[in-house]
Amino acid sequence: MTQSLFFSLTAAGLFGIAIYSFLVYEHLLRKILALNVMGNAIFLLLIAFARRDSTTVDPVPHAMVLTGIVIAVSATAFALALLQRLHRESGKTRLDNVDDESQQ
Amino acid sequence: MSDWVFDGLLGTGLLLLGWQTLISRDLFRSIIWFVVLGLLMTLCWVRLAAPDVALAEAAIGAGVTGALLLNAYRALLIDKPPRHPSSVVARHRQTTAWAVGLAAFSTIVVGGISWALLNLPQAGVDLGTLVRSRLAESGVSNVVTAVLLNFRGYDTLLEVAVLLLALLGVWTVHPKDETFSEASSDFAQNSPLVGALLHLLAPLLVLIGAYLLWIGAYAPGGAFQAGAVLAAFGVMLYLSGRLTPTPTATFSLKLLLIFGPGVFSLIALAVMFWGGALLEYPKDWASLLILAVETGVTISIAVTLVLLVSGSPGLKRTYQ
């Protein structure tokens, strides 16, 4: 097992944990956190791919991940602004159409 | 052997931190674990020989995202008494049947990805060698900067536009009647140590930002990392009360915001007059044009990130 393979398997595990919490939890801030962790996992996967041939490093995934980090922070900022507006208008932090009392 | 121990610890640490981030009862704890996860990820990327990306992740991914999340968490706490007292509490989730089903789904996803990873074919095109063989024509000698600003410059142009678009989105969503609260109370502003720290750090951070911008052509560094360092400085000024939010942006602030995308787009279009395609730099001018583009992008990224963290249309100096 090479270093690249080890880190890409770790990234797959991290992605699994993150997608589980993204789908399971209802609180929107948790969903945004889970999305960010998913993004980090995919970036790790890309960087691990760049090292598959362990002599030379492939720079194209590096550039892709740099772009991805900036876009992830932009999307997170916008999502958080939407969440704060939703909370301000309605007091909720979830997207339910059903009341919480009937959820449990 | 010690390489394996270190890498093994890093990988296990990543999984444990990811687990803790997403499973903590307290949202505040989750956010702090997330910042720590970002820093550990930085270490992993240094191990995988990606120092440029590690620099950007430490500043933008862990730092600015952490500041944004903490801001949002505080707004959820104090903005309005939540109608549902469980709004800020953690773990409301789907029913147990759904949770088990989703856990099975996630396990299948992980299994599928792992199986694909273990059976990957050999790479068809060796992009690394291809990039390195054409590096001399690109105008810089750092491969990542060459890919980012020359070979794949179109992606970077659109990325800078997306950052500006996110800021416009945040401005649009902000309620009209909101008075922008200052980041800190009098309490933090009056602390003498913060002022001393800012005085010490201000010249250093500007110097480091300029250095990273310049060195990006030759060594790990570049526009995004420099912009992130300057943004960190701006966020520090905002959080310590040295910059006050204002409800409108001044003309010069707007000019700084569009400086990056503007310079990039102008250069991208202007090189077409020299007989090339969009963004095809003429070979003698490539390094100079790349430096001009990087300078613009640095300034815009710094200003945009500070405005994203503060959420307000403008910032001005606090005069006391």
Next chain:
Amino acid sequence: MNEFDTLLSVLDAWVSKTLVILGGVFYLAGTVGLLRFPDLFTRLHALTKADNLGLGLLCLGLVWQTNSLAIALKLLLIWLLALMASAVSCHLIARYALYEQKTSTKGQS
């Protein structure tokens, strides 16, 4: 002359490793203090002091591994910056905790 050089390089390696491991021990001590001390202030005290000293020893150990003055000075700069940042953060956290304590006791009494 040759043996002297190799003796020096072996000594360098050993000194470097000892200092780095000692720095790690201080980090461990700080973390144990973080987990086991009862109060916010005692935890801050343990964490800040032990971690700063640990970082100083770590940087010193790494200085022994380089031949370049520039890199040694940069390592020293890293330690100084971390020292400044952690001192100010510790101060702000302690100050806010004290403020919260005072306002909560005022409310109670």
